[in-house]
Amino acid sequence: xxxxxxxxxxxxxxxxxxxxxxxxxxxxxxxxxxxxxxxxxxxxxxxxxxxxxxxxxxxxxxxxxxxxxxxxxxxxxxxxxxxxxxxxxxxxxxxxxxxxxxxxxxxxxxx
Amino acid sequence: xxxxxxxxxxxxxxxxxxxxxxxxxxxxxxxxxxxxxxxxxxxxxxxxxxxxxxxxxxxxxxxxxxxxxxxxxxxxxxxxxxxxxxxxxxxxxxxxxxxxxxxxxxxxxxxxx
Numbered sequence: 001x002x003x004x005x006x007x008x009x010x011x012x013x014x015x016x017x018x019x020x021x022x023x024x025x026x027x028x029x030x031x032x033x034x035x036x037x038x039x040x041x042x043x044x045x046x047x048x049x050x051x052x053x054x055x056x057x058x059x060x061x062x063x064x065x066x067x068x069x070x071x072x073x074x075x076x077x078x079x080x081x082x083x084x085x086x087x088x089x090x091x092x093x094x095x096x097x098x099x100x101x102x103x104x105x106x107x108x109x110x111x
Numbered sequence: 112x113x114x115x116x117x118x119x120x121x122x123x124x125x126x127x128x129x130x131x132x133x134x135x136x137x138x139x140x141x142x143x144x145x146x147x148x149x150x151x152x153x154x155x156x157x158x159x160x161x162x163x164x165x166x167x168x169x170x171x172x173x174x175x176x177x178x179x180x181x182x183x184x185x186x187x188x189x190x191x192x193x194x195x196x197x198x199x200x201x202x203x204x205x206x207x208x209x210x211x212x213x214x215x216x217x218x219x220x221x222x223x224x
Binding site: 050088102 | 147155156200202211215217
């Protein structure tokens with residue numbers, strides 16, 4: 001069974017631009033969660049999608065948004081990028097509310 | 112708000128030693144607790160998951176225990192190996208079972224050959 005995949009793996013953007021990251025969950029998993037990891041704040045929950053609906057949301061500004069498609073693939077979008085958005089973005093998939101499996105992450109650098 | 116703390120922040124041990132990593136959380140109303148390892152620049156690998164109704168879980172040389180009432184979990188690693196070198200993170204999920212994990216800051220483990 002293929003694991004969680006994330007694309008792209010690395011990304012460099014300029015301040016003020018927007019970016020879209022993609023996550024493909026493990027086959028059969030309906031839940032996709034997104035996390036931001038930075039050296040200063042550690043791992044923080046962004047949001048979770050379950051069956052195309054946002055089920056939970058963390059404490060991030062509205063510049064961070066996401067969606068989930070009918071095949072459970074998910075995208076997250078960050079608009080008007082700031083230097084502080086530089087981070088490793090991880091997505092995790094789960095079959096309902098159980099063990100979460102993480103992808104390799106997308107390393108975003110904002111210059 | 113749930114806060115998760117891991118002590119120590121870093122640990123260095125000689126190969127073959129048994130060791131214990133600690134995790135504490137402030138809100139005992141959790142659904143489950145999960146231990147992960149993270150290699151530098153990589154994603155997270157799930158090691159063990161303990162449901163709130165369970166006391167411990169074992170996988171190979173790893174044993175995790177949970178004391179929900181005191182807000183504590185430990186990860187025991189037996190006969191450590193250099194390949195165990197990584198950052199170990201614990202994370203708890205809320206009572207409702209929603210998939211938003213609260214993570215600790217991690218323990219960076221180095222096993223010296």
